[in-house]
Amino acid sequence: MSAAPASLHRSRDAIQPALRAALELLDDRSRHQAAYHFGWLTADGEPVAAGGGKAVRPALALLSAQAVGAPPETGLPGAVAVELVHNFSLLHDDLMDGDEERRHRRTVWALWGPASAILTGDALLALAQEVLLGCGLPTAAAAARLLARTTRGLIRGQVEDVSFEQRAHVTVDECLDMAGGKTGALLSASCAIGALLAGAPDTTVDRLALFGDQLGLAFQLTDDVLGIWGDPAVTGKSVHSDLRARKKSLPVSYALNRGGAVAEELSAWLGAPGEPAEAELRRAADLIAEAGGRDWALDEASRRMTLGEAALHDVELESGAREELLTLGRFVVDREV
Ligand code: GRG
Numbered sequence: 001m002s003a004a005p006a007s008l009h010r011s012r013d014a015i016q017p018a019l020r021a022a023l024e025l026l027d028d029r030s031r032h033q034a035a036y037h038f039g040w041l042t043a044d045g046e047p048v049a050a051g052g053g054k055a056v057r058p059a060l061a062l063l064s065a066q067a068v069g070a071p072p073e074t075g076l077p078g079a080v081a082v083e084l085v086h087n088f089s090l091l092h093d094d095l096m097d098g099d100e101e102r103r104h105r106r107t108v109w110a111l112w113g114p115a116s117a118i119l120t121g122d123a124l125l126a127l128a129q130e131v132l133l134g135c136g137l138p139t140a141a142a143a144a145r146l147l148a149r150t151t152r153g154l155i156r157g158q159v160e161d162v163s164f165e166q167r168a169h170v171t172v173d174e175c176l177d178m179a180g181g182k183t184g185a186l187l188s189a190s191c192a193i194g195a196l197l198a199g200a201p202d203t204t205v206d207r208l209a210l211f212g213d214q215l216g217l218a219f220q221l222t223d224d225v226l227g228i229w230g231d232p233a234v235t236g237k238s239v240h241s242d243l244r245a246r247k248k249s250l251p252v253s254y255a256l257n258r259g260g261a262v263a264e265e266l267s268a269w270l271g272a273p274g275e276p277a278e279a280e281l282r283r284a285a286d287l288i289a290e291a292g293g294r295d296w297a298l299d300e301a302s303r304r305m306t307l308g309e310a311a312l313h314d315v316e317l318e319s320g321a322r323e324e325l326l327t328l329g330r331f332v333v334d335r336e337v
Helices: 006-023 028-037 056-067 072-097 108-112 114-133 140-164 172-197 202-229 250-257 260-271 278-290 293-311 319-334
Strands: none
Touching: 006 028, 006 056, 006 072, 006 114, 006 319, 028 072, 028 108, 028 114, 056 072, 056 172, 056 202, 056 319, 072 108, 072 114, 072 140, 072 172, 108 114, 114 140, 140 172, 172 202, 172 250, 202 250, 202 278, 202 293, 202 319, 250 260, 250 278, 250 293, 260 278, 278 293, 293 319
């Protein structure tokens, strides 16, 4: 695996003080659970030196401001806001999926119960709007509107994802559309919000958003491959996590839509009740690979990245920030596969 790009390290450092200041606004219980989720505290409230997520979305937001010639500080409220929305969605998603581990640690709902995950998640969502609306920039309201629209898109994607569980058949296009909402919406907003806060022209903001849309799909395709074949020591999730939940992720829906005996066996297995045994999980992973689901997802991720890069080709952007956006995009798509 290649080393994390410098933009990720910078963004983690840059957003920490503002994120911590935002969490100070919360009641004690929500603040403790949120700080635990961000990897700053143990469950008992002891400080932790390092941890948390990759901070991909804030890095994109800071670069988005720099790409249109603004200082990264202009993108900072956007960076903090997208990270808050991202973590709101993770808290709720872990509860909905029944996942007990994230980032190599117990999830908030697993430690403190469902109400805690719901309330702490809601608190982060509210903080995100507060951070944007309180930033004092003339573009604050437009950025808050973008974030509200984005959250709606994220929810739409999640609603579809949940509904797929009840359906025997899902097309690859439906699955891609769901991923565009669930993952693409926030990555797209992350790529655009810095430029929007900086007052860049609509056409530039739109191109950055298009780059983010494609990056979001590529990101989810990679994530789905990791959810089946990823090393738990690296992903921080349990082995075969998505298969354990019998999820119709992108590689699975590709395999099902290929038809034939492999798809039939896979379809019967997905519809079966109960907790799958380890041998069944290995068999399902092999079937998906045999039907081409793994190779397709990796190729499609790379194709989406190329489309995303093309969206930035003829846009006037600061060259260093453009390069860093592309490097970060390639890193998240190539990670740990
Ligand atoms: C219930 C109102 C309401 C909304 C919930 C739960 C939800 C809406 C949406 C789920 C969105 C979701 C969790 C998408 C998955 C996106 C994804 C691939 C997340 C992992 O992102 P990383 O790898 O995480 O950037 P880190 O840990 O690095 O921060």
